[in-house]
Amino acid sequence: MKIGFIGTGRIAEACVRGLAGKGHDIYITERSGPISKHLASIIPEVQVLSVQQVVDMSETVCLALTQSVAEQILENVVFRKDQSVVSFMLGVNIARLHQMCAPAVDICITIPLPMIATGSCPLPVFPNSSALYKMYGNTNKVIILDSESALAPHFAATALVSTILSQLAVARAWLGEKTGSTTKAEAYLLSLMDGTFACLPKDGNGRISEALGSLATEGGLNAQLRKHMSEAGVEEALDGGLNILGTRLNI
Structure with missing residues (x-):
């Protein structure tokens, strides 16, 4: 798969590490420069690109931004209809994600945790996402939730x-x-x-x-x-x- 990450904080870093060595092409943004540069230096399949370049190169785009900066960063980014979008942002609901990532329609929200780097990370998701399964389903438990409102209680349970x-x-x-x-x-x-x-x-x-x-x-x-x-x-x-x-x- 060709997988992109917009935002490269600690959770995105763990997600990238969890994909390393599995035959994927991975594209990450320049945000959090030290993390991006370090990942590119230790994982051969990782490339550091601009936000739009990450979207252009990817079949699946993972949004690892904070709610406070997501609107600004994604405002002028152009997505494709055939792309899948996996968001880690609980503060941005599915309806708003469809507006921000149009014309992409295959969009879900999940809650990755640091242990995804090595596997055995529970991944509650809404709605169901074949892209998430393809990326992480072999080594992590994907749990399909019945509603979007069930995401926040699962987030609370991580405490x-x-x-x-x-x-x-x-x-x-x-x-x-x-x-x-x-x-x-x-x-x-x-x-x-x-x-x-x-x-x-x-x-x-x-x-x-x-x-x-x-x-x-x-x-x-x-x-x-x-x-x-x-x-x-x-x-x-x-x-x-x-x-x-x-x-x-x-x-």
């Missing part, structure tokens, strides 16, 4: 990552103190989580509940710690925090 990592940081400090090695403690905890999540089917059929049930043996360590955390209000705090994010995002 869970730092919350989970902060709990792992507490556990690392505890385990490191008890064993004398925070290095081995961190390696163990990350491997523990990786193995736990890797073995769960990603089909959405109640696997989280199944896993919790398997760890709920009365008197077991998992059950005891979870009971303590629940009684301390951790689960209620999480629900409340997600609701605060929902208010912020007008969900």
